[in-house]
Each structure stands twice: as C-alpha cells, then as structure tokens.
Amino acid sequence: MSALDLDVVVPDRVAVALTAEPGEVVAVIGPNGAGKSSLLGAISGLVPAEGHVRLDERDLLRLPARERNVGIVFQDRVLFPHLSALENVAFGPRSRGVHRGEARTVARDWLERLAIGHLAARRPRELSGGQAQRVAIARALAHQPDLLLLDEPFAGLDVSVAAGLRIELTRHLASYDGITLLVTHDAIDALTLADRVLVIDEGAVAQIGTPGDVAARPRTEHVARLVGLNVIRDADRFRCFSPGAVTVSLARPEGSARNLWRGSVLSAAPHGDAIRLLVSAGPELIADVTPAATRELGLEPGREVWLSVKETAVDTYSVATGGDR
Amino acid sequence: MRHDPLGRPPVLLLVPAGLAVLVLLLPLLVMVASTDLPGLLDQLRSEPLREALWLSVTTSTAAMLVALVLGLPLAWVLARVRFRGRGLLRALVTVPMVLPPVVAGIALRTAFGRSGFLGEPLLEATGFAFPYTTWGVVLAHVFVAMPFVVISIEGALRSAGAQYDAAAATLGASRWTTFRRVTVPLALPGIAAGMVLGWARSLGEFGATITFNGNYPGTTQTMPTLIYVTRQSDTDAALALSLVMLLVSIIVLVALRERWLGTGTT
Amino acid sequence: MKQHLIVAATLTLLLPLAACGDEGGDGGDGGGELTVLAASSLTDVFEELAATFEDDHDAEVDFSFASSTDLAEQVADGAPGDVLATADETSMQVAEDAGVAGEVETFATNVLVIVTPPDNPAGVESLADLDGATWVRCADEVPCGRVALGLLEDNEITAAPASLEEDVRSTLDKVISGEADAGLVYATDAVAAGDDVATIQIPGAESRLTSYFLTTLEQSEDADLAQEWVDLVLSDEGLQILEEAGFGS
Numbered sequence: 001m002s003a004l005d006l007d008v009v010v011p012d013r014v015a016v017a018l019t020a021e022p023g024e025v026v027a028v029i030g031p032n033g034a035g036k037s038s039l040l041g042a043i044s045g046l047v048p049a050e051g052h053v054r055l056d057e058r059d060l061l062r063l064p065a066r067e068r069n070v071g072i073v074f075q076d077r078v079l080f081p082h083l084s085a086l087e088n089v090a091f092g093p094r095s096r097g098v099h100r101g102e103a104r105t106v107a108r109d110w111l112e113r114l115a116i117g118h119l120a121a122r123r124p125r126e127l128s129g130g131q132a133q134r135v136a137i138a139r140a141l142a143h144q145p146d147l148l149l150l151d152e153p154f155a156g157l158d159v160s161v162a163a164g165l166r167i168e169l170t171r172h173l174a175s176y177d178g179i180t181l182l183v184t185h186d187a188i189d190a191l192t193l194a195d196r197v198l199v200i201d202e203g204a205v206a207q208i209g210t211p212g213d214v215a216a217r218p219r220t221e222h223v224a225r226l227v228g229l230n231v232i233r234d235a236d237r238f239r240c241f242s243p244g245a246v247t248v249s250l251a252r253p254e255g256s257a258r259n260l261w262r263g264s265v266l267s268a269a270p271h272g273d274a275i276r277l278l279v280s281a282g283p284e285l286i287a288d289v290t291p292a293a294t295r296e297l298g299l300e301p302g303r304e305v306w307l308s309v310k311e312t313a314v315d316t317y318s319v320a321t322g323g324d325r
Numbered sequence: 326m327r328h329d330p331l332g333r334p335p336v337l338l339l340v341p342a343g344l345a346v347l348v349l350l351l352p353l354l355v356m357v358a359s360t361d362l363p364g365l366l367d368q369l370r371s372e373p374l375r376e377a378l379w380l381s382v383t384t385s386t387a388a389m390l391v392a393l394v395l396g397l398p399l400a401w402v403l404a405r406v407r408f409r410g411r412g413l414l415r416a417l418v419t420v421p422m423v424l425p426p427v428v429a430g431i432a433l434r435t436a437f438g439r440s441g442f443l444g445e446p447l448l449e450a451t452g453f454a455f456p457y458t459t460w461g462v463v464l465a466h467v468f469v470a471m472p473f474v475v476i477s478i479e480g481a482l483r484s485a486g487a488q489y490d491a492a493a494a495t496l497g498a499s500r501w502t503t504f505r506r507v508t509v510p511l512a513l514p515g516i517a518a519g520m521v522l523g524w525a526r527s528l529g530e531f532g533a534t535i536t537f538n539g540n541y542p543g544t545t546q547t548m549p550t551l552i553y554v555t556r557q558s559d560t561d562a563a564l565a566l567s568l569v570m571l572l573v574s575i576i577v578l579v580a581l582r583e584r585w586l587g588t589g590t591t
Numbered sequence: 592m593k594q595h596l597i598v599a600a601t602l603t604l605l606l607p608l609a610a611c612g613d614e615g616g617d618g619g620d621g622g623g624e625l626t627v628l629a630a631s632s633l634t635d636v637f638e639e640l641a642a643t644f645e646d647d648h649d650a651e652v653d654f655s656f657a658s659s660t661d662l663a664e665q666v667a668d669g670a671p672g673d674v675l676a677t678a679d680e681t682s683m684q685v686a687e688d689a690g691v692a693g694e695v696e697t698f699a700t701n702v703l704v705i706v707t708p709p710d711n712p713a714g715v716e717s718l719a720d721l722d723g724a725t726w727v728r729c730a731d732e733v734p735c736g737r738v739a740l741g742l743l744e745d746n747e748i749t750a751a752p753a754s755l756e757e758d759v760r761s762t763l764d765k766v767i768s769g770e771a772d773a774g775l776v777y778a779t780d781a782v783a784a785g786d787d788v789a790t791i792q793i794p795g796a797e798s799r800l801t802s803y804f805l806t807t808l809e810q811s812e813d814a815d816l817a818q819e820w821v822d823l824v825l826s827d828e829g830l831q832i833l834e835e836a837g838f839g840s
Binding site: 044045046064065066067068069070071072074076078080081082091092095096139143 | 488489491492493494495496497498499502506507510511
C-alpha cells in the first residue's frame, strides 16, 4: 500500500491539502456545509475537482471514477435494492472481472467477518440499520481498495448499535492496509477511531493534529462544542478553558475584566454529575455548576448571570500555526 | 368502505373521478350491450376476423419489442448523458405522439414509401418496399408506439436515482455493466409500463397503417382496419368485431397489469 | 360609480338587439341556407354548381361530402339536411326505408377506369396488365369496390391487388403519390386528377355502371329551396357540368 498526497480544490466548496501514511485513519470533522462530503466526492470521482490525489504513482484525479479503486461507504448507504447482501458485496469484485463464484466466496467471507454471514440472502430492505451498514462496509472493502472513504458511517443508528459497530470497525480498520478517511459529526468517532483529525470549516482546513491535540486545543467553535470546551478567539490567540473552571454568579464578581462575561442562560441540562449551562454572553459559553448551585441561584433559561474564570485556568495558544501535520 | 385512517375521501375528488369513470366506461358498456350474441359468434368463426386478429396481435408484439430494443437505449441516453440539444431531441422524439395518425402515415410514406426518400433506393436495390407488407405494418406501429415507450422508460430512469449508478461506478463497474446490472433492473417497472403502453397504442393504430400500408387481408389488414371497412357495409358486424377487439385488449391489459405493474409498486 | 352602472346596464340590454340581426343565417341577409349531403365523388361538380346556385338564389349552400353509406345512415337517424345524393342504390334505399326520402331521381352515371402515374412505370394498358404490377382498388365493402370486383370477375382477372382502400380518394392518392403503379377509380376522379395521372379506359366498363341518385329530404327546413337544387342538377347546365367532369348520363 502506498502513501497519500492530496491537494484538492472543489471550486466554491472546499480546498484541502493532506498527506497520510498507509494504515492511517484520518477523521474529517467540521460543521454542516463545511465541505466534508465535497472532499470525499472529489476523491471518489463523483464531484469534479482540481489538484491532485496521489497514491503511489497514480493521480486519482486523472482517472475516471471506476478506475480509482476507492472504497466508499456512502452517507445513505446506497445499497443496491434489487440485489441480496451477498450480491451487493460481490458487486465490486465482479465488476473488476472476478469470476462470479469466486466473487461470492470473497463476499461471503467478508460478511462473516462482519458477523452477518447469516444475512447473505436478504435484500437491503429486510435489514436493520446496523446490519445494512455492515453490508455497506463489507461492500466497500471487498474489492481491496487502496483508499477507504467513510461518510458518516454511524449516522442514524441506535446509540448501542453504533457503539458495537464502532468497536468492530476499529478492528477492521486496524487490519486494513490502506488509508482511511472518515467523515463524522461525532467527537467519539474521531477520538476513538482516528490517528489524526482534520478539521474543516468554511471550505478550508482549520486544524489538523492527533485527536488529543485537537481536543485539548480546539481552533474552531465546532470542535470546541464537540469536545465541550470554551474557545474564544482573541486577535491572534485562542483562549481555551473548560466549563468546570467557570464561576457563575448573580452579582458582578471581583477580578480582571478580561475574563468576565455577562449574559442570560439559554439552557441548562444534566451533564454527568453537574448541570451544564449554555449562556449567551457575547460568545456562547458553557459552564458547569452543581445541581445545588442551580437551585440556589435559580439558574434557569432567561436568568442573567456573570461568568468568570481565573487566568491560570485559561490555555492560550497562537492562531498562526495550523498544528502539526 | 374500510375505515381509512386519513379520513374519508373528499367529495370534491370523488365526483370528478366518478364522471371520469362514466366518460370512459359508458361508451364501452353500451357497445357491449348493443352487440347481438349470435352475430358475435358468427364473427368469431370468420376467417377475416381470425386473420386480422392474428395480424394485430403479432404486429403489435413485434412493434413493442422493436420499440424496446431501440427505445431503451434512447431513453438511457436521454436520461443519463448530457449533451447539447438534449432537450430538443427529447421533444422531437415525442412528436409522433401528437401527430394525427394519417399525418404520421404520410410522413412514413415520404420516407419509406415505394417512391420515398429511403424507400425508392431500397426498392431499386433489393426489390423490397415497406408498403403493402406486414413489415411495413410493424414499421408504422413502431413509429407511433416508440415515443410512449421512450417517455415511460426515460421517466423511470430519471427517478430511479442516479446515485446507484454512481455507487456502481465507484465499485469499478463500466457504464455498460452498470446499465445491465443496476440501471435496467431498477427501472424494470417503468420499462414494463412503457411496453404495455406501446403495445396498446400499437394495437389500436389505424390511420398511419392504412395510409402507409394500405389494407389487404392476411398481410396488412389489422383489426382496426377490418372494423373500418366492415362498417361501410355492415354496422352490426362491425360492432361485433369491435367487441372482439375490446375483449382481447382487456384480457391482455388486465393480465399484464397484474403481472408487471402489480409487483414492484406500492 | 352610479354612472358606470347605468352605462353597463344599458349595454347589456342592447346586446340581444345586436344579435337579432343575425337570425336567418350568416352572410345572406334574408337569403336561405341549403344543406346538401352528397357522395364524395360529387365534390367538384356540386361545388361548381353551388357557385351558380348561390348567385341565382341568394342563398348559401353548405355541403357534407362523405361515403354514401355514412350519409344514408345519418339521414335515416334524422340528421338535418335538405338534399341527399348517393353513389349507389343501396344507400338511397336506406334513406327511403327510413321514410326520409322524397322523390328519387337518377341524374348521372360513372364508370371505372384505370389510372397510373403519368409515366406509367409498369406499362399498364389494360386490366390484364394488372397482373405483376402493384395496383390498388377500393375495398369490397364500399360501392366502388363492389363495382371493381364485378368488373374484374367479368374480365376473369384473378391478379390480387396490393391493397384494398377504404375509399376512392385513398385509391387515387396511392397512384398519384407513386405508391401504386395502377389503380381502379371512377372516370370522374381521373378527370379531377388531371395531369397527375394517366387514364386508361376499360372496354365494357359500362356493363358495371354506377348510378347516382338524388332526392330532397323530409327533414328539410326549406323544401322549395331543396327542390330548386334538384332542379338545377337536372337542368341542362347541371348536366353539362356533370359531363365535363366525366360523368355519364
């Protein structure tokens, strides 16, 4: 398997440059409309794009979709409704000239690996969401692609089903030689499955790094929300602090005005042992308070509060670097 | 009427629907009622009827198949390939549908007639010409029926979702493989509907056939033509023949509807 | 506002008066209207006669040209009309049986002729030459077809036509367009086609004569006018025009 060197521009949608080593899993996260699906579309060949996507000697962008050897799990699965699960999975190998019998053997093998061998004869409409997703994954991997693209693979699944599938996918990705790009909304996916995280916002790369780095020092509102941190951009610096470090009071507290905000409570919801408040104070900030404090201070939507945080609890980092590639 | 959870159908819709049924069915019902049975049985035994019926059914089936073989690829091109003038081509392909049948016959004649643009060279080169032959009947039927087939199939292809074609491409399938294994199977209900429409139109075809092919028992005399000339001398016989044609049509259409259009649609 | 209402009301009341002037037919003021139902083969002749008639009688003539069978059926059913002219006896009989025919007169005859494209590509000179050519005639169920059948039998011609057309105009049309090498049509059709066809007389065709019948109709709204039309057709002028068109007497 080979390394990936990607520099893709989909006009008016997204521009991304990325390199990856064989076996790596890169999570692509970002808000809706950021351009994540356009990126996958460009790589798979379904969306016109400029630039290059080099895998070894081949530049995928110069090839028609069917010659790119990319495996895709689509956002809405797109399993062929008129074919059985087995035939769906066998479709890739068969299209590449593998004999029908052999293709079916390969397909059956994959279905077994994903623990749905017994569903081989079923049509997609007879499968549950989780089962269908496994078929989609098997179908994408069966023809041994050089690159695997997963577009929101756990969307629409039961939490427990998604959890189970996530664990299995970790296993399969570990044994997969090629490079995986995983588009997701879910922080958990990024944190558990990925070696690196690529954050896209408004059509450009906002941040790239290991999950730990990105989670600890988010550079976008989107990621901050995902990992439950407050991030404020202050000229050329990001100032990041956790909701636990925020003090909530009804009266204006003492202390530096720099770390002081006033606003009204938008929502209050349980978060672990604490109550997490979302406050509209200029920027939207989250603060964790104890249930007792919530009762005492009457912290319900609409309440005017003051938020403050100690400077020592604030992590400051520069905007300039895009993090380590 | 079974209780419908969405409520009773509104009268505002039921009344026009009822009128539609009346307009469509009343003439047929009266025609059936006006036919006398012994005359009908006589007709069933007559050779011109059997010849005409056989000819109608075989030419319609042949025309439907030709329309499918030629029309399905055309529908695919119109639905899946982007090219300049596509909209215009789509409109032109449906013109035979709006042409008065006699005009269609004249058009066919100017192109394929014995002294036609293509027909004359063909006649000189091979000694064969379409007019007055059963092949000519098939040609005329293809001309009038194919637009129906193309439109039905194109509609089915467009709504069948190009996303499946895209998925197939990413899995390595060539466009031909995709057509064979994905596009056509998924569009099958639409294709079937198009074929039924084409067959039905072909069965009822009269104006183009008689103008282009003439009328001769056994070769070019289809049921509609037989009915028309019979009517000149014996209206009761014509009525009986019409009834026979009606019955055959109903039987085939009902059978086809159940098999082809009953499954696959919710 | 009130003024507008008055104007509108006045205009509305005046409208019916404007319509009054139109009663009694369009075009002719005080003139009559005549509806003539005639066999298709009489089209040219009758339209020529209509020109004379309209001038002389200050009336308007409306025609309905169709197959004699259709017309007879229609008048038997009571369709409106003043005069009926058929190309065969059977149709006229239908009208008579239905009690709608007045006094029936024979006024013309017609014979079948062979027509070919002007260059006569198949070299047809007689009925016998039809064998091997692509030729057409009317279907047996229509009057001109019955005559053709009889004529062919008389001459022991067994050659089959390529097509049996539903009326004589279609037959002629096939020959004119070059789709058929020859066709059997009425002499009058050949005359009307002029240079578009070459005509060959059939010896003995008079033995299978087509006679034309004319009558006023009971449902006529102007019996006098109807009779005047019949008179015109039977007059010298009428007979001359008929002869020029190729009819026999």
